Amino acid sequence: KKNNKCSILPPGPKAIPFFGNLIQIGTQPHLSIQKLSKIYGGAMSLWFGKVHTVILSSPQYIKEVIVNQSQYSTDRYLMETALIIGENIDILFSNGEYWKKYRLLLLSSMSKLKSHIVLNETISNEAYRLSQCFIELQERVSGDIIIDPIQYFKNFTLNVIMLILYSDRSDYHQDGSQNIVIDAVNYVEKELSVGNMADLFPILKPFFKNSRNNLKSALGRVWDFSEKSIECHRKALLETGKIKDMMDIMLSEIDKMPSDQASFYNNEGLVKVCSDLLISGTETSASTMSWLLVFLVNNPNIQQKIRAELRQVLQDEGMVVADRLEISHRSKTLFFNACIKEVLRIRPVGALALPRVMNHDVTVGDYIIPKGSQVLMNVYGLAMDDTLWVNPEEFNPYRWLNELDTVSQYSDYKNITFGVGSRSCIGSTLAKDEIFLGVGNMILNYNIESINQKPLDEKGHFGIALSPNSYKIKLTKLNI
Numbered sequence: 001k002k003n004n005k006c007s008i009l010p011p012g013p014k015a016i017p018f019f020g021n022l023i024q025i026g027t028q029p030h031l032s033i034q035k036l037s038k039i040y041g042g043a044m045s046l047w048f049g050k051v052h053t054v055i056l057s058s059p060q061y062i063k064e065v066i067v068n069q070s071q072y073s074t075d076r077y078l079m080e081t082a083l084i085i086g087e088n089i090d091i092l093f094s095n096g097e098y099w100k101k102y103r104l105l106l107l108s109s110m111s112k113l114k115s116h117i118v119l120n121e122t123i124s125n126e127a128y129r130l131s132q133c134f135i136e137l138q139e140r141v142s143g144d145i146i147i148d149p150i151q152y153f154k155n156f157t158l159n160v161i162m163l164i165l166y167s168d169r170s171d172y173h174q175d176g177s178q179n180i181v182i183d184a185v186n187y188v189e190k191e192l193s194v195g196n197m198a199d200l201f202p203i204l205k206p207f208f209k210n211s212r213n214n215l216k217s218a219l220g221r222v223w224d225f226s227e228k229s230i231e232c233h234r235k236a237l238l239e240t241g242k243i244k245d246m247m248d249i250m251l252s253e254i255d256k257m258p259s260d261q262a263s264f265y266n267n268e269g270l271v272k273v274c275s276d277l278l279i280s281g282t283e284t285s286a287s288t289m290s291w292l293l294v295f296l297v298n299n300p301n302i303q304q305k306i307r308a309e310l311r312q313v314l315q316d317e318g319m320v321v322a323d324r325l326e327i328s329h330r331s332k333t334l335f336f337n338a339c340i341k342e343v344l345r346i347r348p349v350g351a352l353a354l355p356r357v358m359n360h361d362v363t364v365g366d367y368i369i370p371k372g373s374q375v376l377m378n379v380y381g382l383a384m385d386d387t388l389w390v391n392p393e394e395f396n397p398y399r400w401l402n403e404l405d406t407v408s409q410y411s412d413y414k415n416i417t418f419g420v421g422s423r424s425c426i427g428s429t430l431a432k433d434e435i436f437l438g439v440g441n442m443i444l445n446y447n448i449e450s451i452n453q454k455p456l457d458e459k460g461h462f463g464i465a466l467s468p469n470s471y472k473i474k475l476t477k478l479n480i
């Protein structure tokens with residue numbers, strides 16, 4: 001077939017029997033894939049064991065495959081772990097009509113939510129509770145406080161989703177493990193971050209039985225929690241007819257449907273889809289908030305500039321107690337927004353997004369991606385590509401203000417932290433609001449430093465999300 005260019009697979013490094021390219025990819029796949037894609041180009045073939053995988057690392061190819069041929073590239077690649085998480089009836093890991101119907105229900109419920117509850121207030125109240133918990137901590141030790149922010153951020157982002165979905169939340173605790181859902185979500189994330197070799201080598205399945213069972217039982221706890229919450233909502237809605245959160249909206253939307261359509265949204269599906277929101281919305285936003293603190297500790301001038309901007313906005317509104325931001329302030333803080341954009345670029349927590357599978361042969365440049373191949377978008381590689389960004393490895397929020405970077409017809413596809421097309425993230429606005437309020441309130445009230453005057457580690461580790469390594473910071477209360 002070599003004479004016919006269009007039937008050639010994208011190029012890639014030589015694969016070895018059984019393992020394919022897994023040894024080259026190693027434990028930090030975002031870094032090794034970034035290096036390899038510099039050699040092999042915007043469409044590269046790799047073998048994950050026996051799974052043919054194409055990595056897309058150029059904006060042009062992302063558009064060509066994921067957008068222009070979306071009818072063939074929207075489905076998720078479903079490995080065993082994905083099937084354990086969703087049992088094929090969730091939103092993250094389901095396909096076809098089933099996925100489409102649930103995605104539509106979620107999106108329409110999310111948009112209706114805004115007219116039913118004061119969504120912005122719900123999120124800003126929770127951000128306020130987070131900053132209050134640092135104040136209480138400080139009063140207890142009467143001086144500077146030292147914290148590991150990651151656990152607090154997880155508690156915060158989970159609370160936001162729990163409030164939106166179920167009108168429920170849990171108090172902040174320093175060890176972050178007082179809540180059955182946080183415990184279970186932490187466990188699911190831990191299991192997932194280790195990766196499951198049995199996904200790639202089914203022959204190894206018996207050796208991973210324990211980890212599979214542990215994952216199933218952690219997920220079971222999240223599902224049980226969702227099931228009970230949904231049942232309570234059904235009862236309360238019948239009794240009062242009052243809409244108080246997204247679950248009520250979903251249930252009442254389903255109630256309005258003709259019975260043959262309504263029966264599609266059964267309890268099992270709702271439980272899995274809602275549990276997905278708890279899992280996908282917690283670690284992602286919390287890790288991004290933690291990354292932002294890393295860069296602000298390492299760049300005190302930028303931290304200062306954000307604080308000055310936030311204070312100015314509050315002062316302009318005549319606010320005296322400047323310890324509380326609202327979402328409406330977001331549109332007035334150009335510099336802080338640029339910092340949020342920059343952290344989402346420089347440390348995209350979904351470094352390789354979520355895998356897609358081609359359900360038909362798909363062309364990319366002069367190559368072909370055969371039906372059944374897995375496709376990954378190289379989100380991190382695109383963000384670090386020096387042909388697309390000026391000094392990509394530098395945390396430089398000014399790039400978003402000064403338009404330092406080359407603008408091309410494909411520039412929409414070089415910064416794809418939330419994915420692309422009809423399968424992109426449904427929580428992107430929520431995530432940016434959480435980062436703005438959660439980190440913004442901290443900067444407003446505290447000077448944030450490392451505990452030993454040394455810069456914090458900026459490399460992090462690849463797991464379910466690209467997360468910073470655990471770190472501690474010192475918070476010094478500022479006089480406002």
Ligand code: HEM
Binds near residue numbers: 103288348420421428
């Ligand atoms: C900084 C925070 C976040 C990042 C970087 C992020 C990133 C991503 C990425 C890369 C995808 C895959 C997109 C694709 O295949 O094109 C995705 C999907 C998804 N995200 Fe997020 N996400 C974040 C926060 C959230 C939050 C807060 C929620 C909860 C509401 C959420 C819910 C989802 C869901 C349900 C999907 C699956 C969509 C589908 O398959 O149709 N994410 N996210």
